[in-house]
Structure formats: structure tokens, C-alpha cells
Amino acid sequence: MKNYRPVSLTSQICKVVKSIIRDEFVHHLDMNNLISSSQHGFRKGYSCATNLLVFLESVTANIDAKRNVDAIYFDLAKAFDMVPHQRLLMKLKAHGIEGLVGNWIKSWLADRWQRVCLDGVYSSWRRVWSGVPQGSVLGPVLFLIFINDLDKAVSSNVLKFADDTKVYRVVDNQLDGHKLQNDLDSLSDWAIKWQMQYNVEKCKVVHYGKQSIGFTYSMNGQPLEEATSEKDLGVVFSNDLKLKVRKQCEEAYNRASQILGLIHRTIRNPSVLIPLYKSMVRPHLENCSVVWSPHYVKDKVLLERVQHRFSRMFPELKSLPYKERLSKLGLWSLEERRNRADLIEIFKMIKGFSGVS
Numbered sequence: 001m002k003n004y005r006p007v008s009l010t011s012q013i014c015k016v017v018k019s020i021i022r023d024e025f026v027h028h029l030d031m032n033n034l035i036s037s038s039q040h041g042f043r044k045g046y047s048c049a050t051n052l053l054v055f056l057e058s059v060t061a062n063i064d065a066k067r068n069v070d071a072i073y074f075d076l077a078k079a080f081d082m083v084p085h086q087r088l089l090m091k092l093k094a095h096g097i098e099g100l101v102g103n104w105i106k107s108w109l110a111d112r113w114q115r116v117c118l119d120g121v122y123s124s125w126r127r128v129w130s131g132v133p134q135g136s137v138l139g140p141v142l143f144l145i146f147i148n149d150l151d152k153a154v155s156s157n158v159l160k161f162a163d164d165t166k167v168y169r170v171v172d173n174q175l176d177g178h179k180l181q182n183d184l185d186s187l188s189d190w191a192i193k194w195q196m197q198y199n200v201e202k203c204k205v206v207h208y209g210k211q212s213i214g215f216t217y218s219m220n221g222q223p224l225e226e227a228t229s230e231k232d233l234g235v236v237f238s239n240d241l242k243l244k245v246r247k248q249c250e251e252a253y254n255r256a257s258q259i260l261g262l263i264h265r266t267i268r269n270p271s272v273l274i275p276l277y278k279s280m281v282r283p284h285l286e287n288c289s290v291v292w293s294p295h296y297v298k299d300k301v302l303l304e305r306v307q308h309r310f311s312r313m314f315p316e317l318k319s320l321p322y323k324e325r326l327s328k329l330g331l332w333s334l335e336e337r338r339n340r341a342d343l344i345e346i347f348k349m350i351k352g353f354s355g356v357s
Contacts, residue, residue: 010136016110018137021104025097025141036148037355041162042140045355048233049345051161052291053354055168055232059208060241062170068209070180071168072217073230075202076189079163080143081131084195088132095145105142130195146194153186154180169335171207172289177215184219206230206239216353226343234287248292249299256284256306264313274329277310282334289338290345303334 010018027042028036035043039052059069089106092098097105112128132139132146143162146316151158156169156179167187171177178180191198200219204227217224229238229247235250236247260281267273286302294300312318313326332340348354 004179015137021101021188022137022141024101025138028096029141029145032096034148036151036160038143038151038158039148039160040355041160041164042144043355045348045353048161048235049288049290050354050356051159052233052235052288053345055159055166056237056290056291059168059174063209063217063241064098066171066211066213067170068290069168070171070177070215070217071166071206071208071230071233072180072184072224073204073206074165074167075199076165076191077197077199079147079196080134080139082155082196083132083143083146084130087194088142091145091148092142095148097145105138108138133288146286150187150190153190154183156183164233171215174215175211180215181217184217188219200224204230206237208239208241210240212239235291242325245292245294245296249294249302252285252287253302256281257309259284259304260310262310270314273310273313274331281306281310284336286337289341293338293342300335307334333346 028043033170038198040046040054042047055071057075059071062069075207077334086104088109092105093103112133113125114128115125116123132142140162147160147163151167154167158165158167167180167183169176169180169183169305171180173220188198190196200222203224204218205217206227206229214226216226227239229236231237236251238247260277263273263276263280267276285306294303308322309327311322311329311331312323313327317325318329320328323333345354349357
């Protein structure tokens with residue numbers, strides 16, 4: 001039961017009702033500007049890419065100015081499952097969600113029970129006292145409301161994507177380091193107050209900049225681990241930012257190659273190869289590419305190699321040049337798709353469709 005993550009399975013009628021309520025929630029929160037701008041998860045115009053672009057722009061600007069940035073990446077333990085219901089209802093009321101709708105949410109969260117079935121054997125029933133149901137329509141919005149004030153008492157920069165949180169600021173001297181440490185203490189106090197927990201062992205510190213003072217940070221009396229690189233929302237960042245793209249390309253290539261190899265060994269029907277490639281392989285090569293799009297030829301070639309291999313999985317196309325194979329399959333080169341993604345992101349920013357500008 002310790003590592004069990006319940007997923008809510010509901011009927012279509014229930015999903016329709018909750019979708020209507022969810023839309024009204026979102027409209028209310030957006031109209032009154034209630035959700036912090038630091039939150040990029042489950043919000044229109046925001047995404048992993050916008051989160052990382054804001055962070056990268058800030059860090060690179062400071063490094064170009066010969067300053068140093070310390071970033072701390074947090075891990076909330078079982079975040080969605082730990083949300084206490086009574087405290088969540090308090091926050092809903094503070095956000096103007098009360099009355100009939102508030103009572104409906106209270107009733108929806110109450111009297112929940114769960115058990116585990118493994119190989120036909122069932123555990124005993126356990127009452128659910130906390131957590132927003134994962135897999136439900138309302139769960140993400142309720143969690144955003146609960147975690148909304150996480151950074152209220154923090155003076156440093158904060159960026160969130162649901163429960164994935166990072167706090168960062170310029171740290172050029174001991175005083176700057178102590179300010180960031182004070183923010184960590186504030187975050188620890190928030191977790192205690194709202195009955196949440198941090199996986200301190202998984203929280204990491206990355207010192208960006210050549211002249212970093214290497215300040216040591218701690219949470220709950222436990223020093224935080226320092227790392228030279230960290231995967232943030234699926235993208236690898238190194239402390240000097242120079243190897244960021246190379247590491248990301250290598251990781252994307254390795255993961256995509258593994259899945260492509262599995263498809264090649266198990267699938268023999270050519271008609272399903274392209275849908276499988278588009279849904280299971282290519283996303284690994286393009287995830288948040290607007291953040292890490294490679295500029296070195298060797299990195300571009302490395303990524304393109306995966307699509308080379310895929311296009312040769314069709315016997316009748318093996319003898320054709322790469323571009324002709326792509327034309328026959330109705331595919332673009334990965335570089336063309338990355339350029340297209342960059343243009344789309346810029347268009348969104350210019351036209352106000354993006355949460356960042």
C-alpha cells in the first residue's frame with residue numbers, strides 16, 4: 001500500500017458533469033487572476049516549455065552578466081495523494097469557491113474507500129482521508145488551488161509545474177545564499193502547516209555560473225545534494241549550460257532508439273509502423289525542443305539517425321535517399337519539425353496565446 005497510486009475510473013456521465021464544473025472553476029480563477037503566475041501546469045497558454053523558457057532566459061541572462069545562479073529542485077512526496085481534504089476545502093473557500101459548489105466538492109471527496117487487487121487477491125478496504133483523485137477531471141485544478149500559496153512567503157524566483165517546483169536566485173555572496181536558505185525554511189514551514197512532505201533525499205541543488213561560491217543548503221536539518229546536472233520536466237540542464245543540449249540529445253536518442261528497436265522486433269504489420277513511430281518514438285526526440293533545439297551538426301545528425309533507421313524499416317524504400325524515403329512516408333525531417341515548433345512558439349508569444357512573452 002505504501003507505493004500504491006490510486007487512479008480514478010468514472011463513467012462518462014460523471015466526467016461530463018465534472019468537466020462543466022472544472023470549466024467554471026478555471027473561468028473563475030482566470031477572471032479573478034487567482035492562480036500565481038509561477039504555476040505553469042494544467043493552465044491554458046502554459047506548458048513545460050513555457051516553464052523552462054522562463055527559467056532558461058533568467059539563468060542565461062545572469063550568466064552573461066557574469067553573475068551566478070543557484071537553483072534548488074524540489075520533490076514533494078506523493079503530492080496528489082497527500083492533500084488533506086479539510087485544508088483543501090479551506091483553500092477552496094479562500095478562492096471564492098463555496099456554497100452549493102463547495103458542498104458538492106466536499107461530498108465528492110468524502111467517504112472514499114480503496115483496496116488493492118493483485119492476481120485476484122484483494123487487500124482489506126482502507127478509508128481515504130487525503131488526496132485529490134488522480135485520473136479525475138477535477139483533480140488537477142483542485143491541486144493547483146491547494147499549492148497556489150506555496151511561494152507566498154518566498155522572495156526568490158519560483159517556477160512550478162503542478163508539484164514540480166524550483167526556486168532560484170542570484171547568489172554572488174554569502175548574504176544571497178542565506179536569503180535563499182531562508183526561502184527554503186519558509187517552504188519547509190509551508191509543508192508542515194499544510195501537512196505535506198518533501199523528499200529531501202531527492203531535492204537537488206545546481207550552482208549555475210563559473211564563479212559560484214558553492215553555498216551549502218539544507219532542509220529540515222539535512223544538507224541538500226549538489227548536482228552538476230539535473231533533469232527538469234524531461235530536459236537535462238548542466239551547471240555550465242554548455243553540455244545541456246548534448247546531454248539532452250544523447251538521452252533523447254537513447255530512449256527513442258530503445259523504443260524503435262522494440263517496435264522493430266515485435267511489429268510486422270507495416271500499416272501500423274508510422275502511427276507507432278509518431279506516438280511512441282518521435283515525441284522523445286521533440287519534447288520541449290524549443291528549449292534545447294541543437295545547433296551543432298553532430299547533435300542534429302544524432303537525432304536524425306533515429307528517423308533514418310525508421311525509414312529503412314520499409315523494405316521497398318531501403319534503396320532510396322533519405323529525403324525521398326521521408327516524402328514517400330509523408331514525414332518531415334526532425335530539423336524541419338523543430339524549426340516549425342520554434343515558429344509556432346514565437347507566434348503564440350506575439351499573439352498573446354502563450355503565458356509568457
